Amino acid sequence: MSDSVPPPPFIVTTSVSKAYYKGLPSEPPLIATTKPNPIDAPTGPEAYTVLKELRYLGEHPLATLWDNGLAGELSSSLASMDVKWSSLDLLHIPNVGEPSGPAIVWIGVEPGGLSFEDGSKVAIDCHQLIGTHGVRDYCVEIRESRVSREARNRFLNPVLQSNATFSARDPYTATLGIPIAPKNRPFVQGTGGLFLSAGGDDKSIYLITARHVVLPIDDANQEYIRKNESRRREEVLVLxxxxxxxxxxxxxxxxxxxxxxxxxxxxxxxxxxxxxxxxxxxxxxxxxxxxxxxxxxxxxxxxxxxxxxxxWEGIENRVIGELTWAPPIILSTKPDEYTLDLAVIKLKPGTLDALNYRGNTINIGNKIPRIDFMNKMYLHYTSGSSFKYPPDGLVKLAGQVPESALFDLPMRDVNKEPCLIVFKNGAATGTTTGRANRVSSYTRRYFAGKYQESREWPVIATDKRSVAFSSRGDSGSCVADAYARVGGIITGGGGATDTSDVTYVTPISFIMKVLQKNKIFKYAHLNPQLT
The missing domain is CATH 1.20.58 (Methane Monooxygenase Hydroxylase; Chain G, domain 1)
Known part of the structure; x- marks a missing residue:
């Protein structure tokens, strides 16, 4: 198709809207597409059984333009049209088993925010804007998608996989993926992401998570820091x-x-x-x-x-620490910045010891069979992954994913496209694998009295047979790559349900920069040792 001139408009119908994204984790309703013939008309009971899948964008001209002004132009254009957009993603969304097809500029809008007719006009206007950059082979699609914040005594010793309690005891162990909640709001669920050392003379061990897990998202959004005993403790529970x-x-x-x-x-x-x-x-x-x-x-x-x-049953027995510091949530599209949604919890003395502490280690468990997990770590034989399946199921993380690897991807997928395979263990969905997209996503949320936009590091499911990478309750989870390096923490996700089609991650490189600007964590590092 020609992409400098928009194709004839296609007005979505209710039946097409419901069926179009069948196969995606949340199957979001389609509002508009600039594809001239996006779906065949139903002909019987087997109509609309074609499944779609998300694939990240490989080498494409849009990838270069996206973070160099195009995403900003789109957000400004949408704002001028008074569109309540929630996310901007750049992906391929082909039918399962078919070639990747055109790049999809995937616009998420708040549920009920656009009619099919108005959505078609918006999609065409956005298509024309992109076309002014001389780009070909792309389409614009709009779907409904909320960007949600996925927040829902001594730890036990980990045991070998042969032990009958292996899976059942995981929530009570100190491997990453700890299910946490604020004591004063125990109905919230989130995930403890990473162990942290403040460095210097401070020998305490801290736990990183997302701020919205431990503090209300509608609070004054001021820096939280407990400097004296007179301030109320914000205690944190396991479970x-x-x-x-x-x-x-x-x-x-x-x-x-x-x-x-x-x-x-x-x-x-x-x-x-x-x-x-x-x-x-x-x-x-x-x-x-x-x-x-x-x-x-x-x-x-x-x-x-x-x-x-x-x-563990008594709520006081499940208190593992208290909130030490949480900067305000900041949504940013500035160069080298991302969503900042961070909190640091100081763990109580005695919760960790030489028997239960393994440092920043992810228990990948037995949810995914060994052969399947390894196949996901090595999607193509040329992949340079150094991942080795641990006999005890515990992956010890070492080092950080460098900022350059977010865009210069070191691996290959089944289509020989560059990729970076990642995995996590979250409180809500357990162990999952995914593919990090080399192109940033952008989100837009009503926050602190106004709509604000932010850059995100996006992750999608590994392949058509994989479950969604995250869901509500996984916020704060550590995302690691196939080289067993720390990648970042989950701060949200976009989808039509609590399940996320696209998971949004704040890179660890950005998190560490923020931490080390604070005098308490000036010497912070991710290798805390017991004393």
């Missing part, structure tokens, strides 16, 4: 009220599964008992082993559940 109940019930479910395994093993033993053919003898022996393993698993899970009830 809010509903999160604790859910995780406690999860242990009960694990026990039920083990009981079911015992029943099945007993029935198999009775079925083959007394037979002397080799296959029956083998089956009987295997069933007896499984019975004993399930029996031992129940003992371990029962002991864990009792320990959790005694030592």
């Amino acid at each position: 809010g009220t509903s999160a604790f109940d859910n995780k406690f019930d999860a242990i009960t479910h694990e026990i039920s599964c083990q009981l079911s395994g015992m029943t099945g093993a007993r029935e198999r033993t009775l079925l083959f008992q007394g037979r002397d053919d080799p296959e029956s003898v083998k089956e009987c022996l295997e069933a007896e082993k499984q019975y004993k393993a399930a029996e031992e698993g129940i003992r371990e899970l029962d002991a864990l559940q009792k320990e959790v009830k005694i030592h």
Whole structure:
């Protein structure tokens, strides 16, 4: 198609709107597209079964123009049209299994903010604006999308994956992905992202998260710093009220599964008992082993559940620290700046010790089978990833993703396009993998009495078979790359539901610059040691 002249307008219908993004994590409603024939008319019960997927933008002229003024021009144009936009992303959105197709300038608008007819006019105007830069092979699409802030005693020792309590005890361990909540708002859920040392003479260990996890997002947005004992403590819990109940019930479910395994093993033993053919003898022996393993698993899970009830059920027992510092939330599109949504929690003495502390380590768990996880770390045989699957499932992070790697991507995906594979363990969605986009996204939110825009480092799902990278409750999670380096923390996501199509991350390079400008954290680093 020619992209310097907008194609004939296509007015979206309700049925097309609902079906167009089928396959994406939140399946957001389509409002407008500049594709002349974006979807075939329905012809029967199998209509609209084509699935779409998100792919990051590879080499494309728009990638160069985007952060050098084009995104700003688009935001100004949308503002002049009084469009309540929420996000600007630059991606490919092809049908699953098909070539990537044109670049998509993906505009998110607040739900109910644009009719199909008005949306079509806005999309065409934006298309024309982009065309003035001499760019080809692109389309503009508008969808509904909220940009949400995804906020929803001694830690236990981690155990090996062979232990029946491996998954059930993860929320109570000190590996990254700690589910946290403010004590005075225990209904909120967020994630503890990274352990931090202030450096110098300060031997305390701190935990980084997003500010909106521990302080109300509608507060005065002033710097929080507790300099004296007269100020009220903003204490932080492991697991809010509903999160604790859910995780406690999860242990009960694990026990039920083990009981079911015992029943099945007993029935198999009775079925083959007394037979002397080799296959029956083998089956009987295997069933007896499984019975004993399930029996031992129940003992371990029962002991864990009792320990959790005694030592973790009381809300005071779940206080792990208090808020030390939180700068105001700042939304910025200035060069080399991103959304600043940061809080630093000082952990209570005694919560960490030599047995439970592993430093900045992500427990990737057993949610994703080893072979599948490794396939996602090496999407193409030429990828330069150095990732090695840890036998204990604990990935020790070392170093930081350099700012240059946000744009000069060192890996390749299945289409041989440059990419950077990332992963995280969040309180809401657990372990997930994703692909960082080399082109910034931009968000627009009503904040502090006015609409403000900000630059984001965007992450999308790894491939069409992968779940969404994040959801509400994952804010604060540490995002690491396939080289086991710290990439940043999640501060939000864009989608039509609580599940995010695009996850927004603040890079660690920017976070460390902000921290080291504060005199308390002038010598801050990400390798805190126990004393």
